[in-house]
Amino acid sequence: MEKINILIVDDRPENIIALEALLQRKDINIISTTNPNEALRLAWEMDIAIAMIDVQMPEMDGFELVEILKSNPRTKDILIIFVTAISKETKYAVKGLSTGAVDYLYKPLDPFVTSAKVDSFIQFVRNQREIKKKNKELEAYQKELIKAKELAEQGKRIKENFLANMSHEIRTPINGIxxxxxxxxxTGLNEEQHEMLNLLEVSSNSLLGVINDVLDLSKIESGKFKINRAPTDITKLCKSVVDLLRIPAVEKELKLDIDLDPELPAMILSDSLRLNQILMNLIGNAIKFTHEGSVILKVEILDRKGNNVQIRFAVIDSGIGVAKENLDKIFETFEQADEQTTIKFGGTGLGLSIVKNLAKLKGGTLEVQSEESKGSTFSFSNWYEIIKEVEVLKKPTEEVLMPFNNLKILVAEDNPINKFLITKILQSWHIEMDVVENGKEAIDKLRENDYDLILMDTFMPVMNGLEAIKLIREGYASGKENTPIITFSAAVMDTDKETAMAAGANDVISKPFDPATLHKKIQEFTTG
Structure with a gap:
């Protein structure tokens, strides 16, 4: 235990000896002096916790000594106990306490009272020092927390920038394909070419699915992911998933089948997009890790309660299976059963992590049963509300995109494939256009010509789209400040649209874009 320093100041040595004898104990150091000036030096140089000071002394009385101690920041916190043999009149005690003392003892000292009071002040000092120590520790922890928070925020920014850049770099070529x-x-194609084109679309959409998985996982982790429930034809959804994945199953000569409970309701209330995502990941994984045999999607009713039904979606395969010690690992982000799995089968290791997070968000239960070399069963169970009456929606007919009259558009796009694609689409709508490759060229072109609309890519060399939009809105092309601007962005973070709108864009279209969406936006901003 740390010793407490007690200073005794009395001009009579016999009084000091008596007090030392009274206070002698292992947890305190007693420092004494008969000289008030010496007492000031000791208080300055040593860590004095308590000072017992005689009132009547030559050269400097106790009151003067305490006033000097209390006026110095280094010694102001010393606990002062006055010890005196003068009158017990109240005015002296008041004067002493007002000077800054915590107590006033009268000679001759009662040994029990004196010892008890000193004990209580020693405990008070220890408590105060413990509080100071804890406060310092808290301050240190607070600094560490602030530092950790800053690092976490920096990490989040780095991650978001990485995701935005990766999204742009991957989605831009996918958009072109x-x-x-x-x-x-x-165009005029024969049957074989149509089949090859269909396979090209499947491959492109699979690649797009990988980047969407990464972005979905990021949204789930940041709490920005929402479940949107709507009437869903459960049988149709399951069949469409199986049909979409039939090509890779046929390529591996696997039997891909579906086993639907005949009691399944026609319509349920569900987030069909996310349920589709869960089933696509589970069946896709099963096909990937099955060399021979079959993959079966079995959908069955487990329980009923009033107008609600518990449905289990089980994907049963005869694949390589998973060792018992690796069952938990396969649901972790970017993890697979073992290193050899990644080498042999490839993949990001995101599929099951996405399924796990989506199952949790949907309030369902995800289970796995597996035996190495014998196959696996991954199942997702959840409660759904049965929809009894649903308005039959007419099948939408393909929208005819009518050409425009006397429309001139400025296109700023640096990617040659996207430039070719946009040019072909706009030409098919009879739109006159000028095409530039960066934001600076866009501003220069806008100074020379009048345009009904500007289509601006977000990421471009020399000057990016957002910088160009800001300069246009600030009047760098005089008289053209209010020209409508639509940006193309291959980044799909939630903040991207806000950033573009804040820069002055009228709207944002994500890549890959639907021509019908672009047609609608052009119509919206060029008529009226």
Whole structure:
């Protein structure tokens, strides 16, 4: 235990000896002096906790000594106990306490009272020092927490920037592939070419699915992911998932089948997009890790309560299976059963992590049963409300995108494939256009010509789209400040649209874009 320093100041040595004898104990150090000036030096140099000071002394009385101690920041917190043999009149005690003392003892000292009071002040000092120590520790922890928070925020920013850049870099070429495939479909093709084009679209959408998985996982982790329930045809949804994955199953000569409970309701209230995502991941994984045999989607009713039904979606395969010690690991982000799995089968290791998080968000239960070399059963169970009466929606017919009259658009796009794609689409709508490759060229072109609309890519060399929009809105192309601007962005973070709108864009279209969406936006901003 740390010793407490007690200073005794009395001009009579015999009084000091008596007090030392009274206070002698292992947990305190007693420092004494008969000289008030010496007492000031000791208080300055040593860590004095309590000072017992005689009132009547030559050269400097106790009151003067205490006033000097209390006026110095280094010694102001010393606990002062006055010890005196002068009158017990109240005015002296009041004067002593008003000087800053915590107590006033009268000679001759009662040994029991003196010892008890000193004990209580020693305990008070220890408590105060413990509080100071804890406060310092708290301050240190607070600094560490602030530092950790700053690092976490920095990490979050780095992650968001990485996701935005990766999204842009991957989605931009995918946009070109999907767009050109759509254009090709409108040309004269034989049956074999149509089949090859369909496979190209499947591959492109699979690649797009990987980047969407990464972005979905990021949204789930940040709490920005929402479940939107609507009437869903459960049988149709399950069949469509199986049909979409039939090509990779056929390629591996696997039997891909579906086993639907005949008692399944026609319609349920569900987030069909997320349920589709869960089933796509589970069945896709099963096909990936099955060399021979079958993959079966079994959908059955487990329980009923009033107008609600508990449905279990089980994906049963005859694949490689998972060792018992690896069952928990496979649901972790970017993890697979073992390193050899990644080498042999590839993949990001995101599929089951997405399923796990989606199952949790939907309030369902995810289970797995597996035996190495014998296959696995992954199942998702959840309660759904049965929809008894649903308005039959007419099948939407393909929208005819009518050409525009006397419309001139400025296109700023640096990617040659996207430039080709946008040009072809706009030409098919009889739109006159000028095409530039960066924001600076866009501003220069806008100074020379009048345009009904600007289509601006977000990421471009020399000057990006957002910088160009800000400069246009600030009047760098005089008289053209209010020209409508739509940005193309391959980044799909929630903040991207806000950032573009804050820069002055009228609207944002994400890549890959639907031509019908672009047509509608052009119509919206060029008529009226």
């Amino acid at each position: 999907i767009g050109i495939a759509q254009l090709l479909k409108k």
